[in-house]
Amino acid sequence: MEKNSVQAEIASYIGKLLRDNFGKGPSSVYVSLKKPFITIHLRDFLAPMERVLLSQGETMKVEETRDLLMQELIPGIKVTLKVIASLEVKELYYDWSLHNRSGILVGVLENEEDEDNALENYTEKEAVHKDIMRISRQAEKLPEFIDSCFLNERTLLVIRTGILVRIEKELIKTGFEEHLKLTKRQLEKGLLHAGDFENILQKSVVDIFVDWDFKLDKSYIIFILQPNNN
Known part of the structure; x- marks a missing residue:
């Protein structure tokens, strides 16, 4: 098909x-x-x-x-x-x-992702990672791994692993996963919206999404951007 x-x-x-x-x-x-x-x-x-x-x-x-x-x-x-x-x-x-x-x-x-291989480069990649690391440090801690790529001209994907701190891991173990997710979602998205990404990317940020897999200690951030009118 x-x-x-x-x-x-x-x-x-x-x-x-x-x-x-x-x-x-x-x-x-x-x-x-x-x-x-x-x-x-x-x-x-x-x-x-x-x-x-x-x-x-x-x-x-x-x-x-x-x-x-x-x-x-x-x-x-x-x-x-x-x-x-x-x-x-x-x-x-x-x-x-x-x-x-x-x-x-x-x-x-499945069988498509090889995290030993970096995702595609783009001009602003280093600056984006720097701001993501700054925000991650404010919200929890520096990620152990970070990478990103454009999926299309409007969609920027960022992956982070190794971001949970010990108290968060304990909350997950004791059954507070949903409460932690709701709280982290509100905190991180507030910090991301206050970030410098529009200046870095030279595009308006329409939406920011973030989610986690707590068992894998992994997170994805998605930026939806306004395409430039050429």
């Missing part, structure tokens, strides 16, 4: 899945495939009940409910991507930008 057809089929499947489970699907689903990664960008995705909760300041409640539902959906998403697109997804990350009514799913493909 051609790449565009695969992407269209994935977009259709994800749109219907979210509509069936959340009561409202996104108005658009943009799929980008650049091995070893697949990203699924959702726009205009906010259910009526969620809109009411947000108006009452219940952001954490919306995020917690979505997290619970996504944990139920992720196994099925992995299976379906294998069936319809022959994509073996070994890790799946997600995050939301509720004020922008947007979201992201990031898949890491």
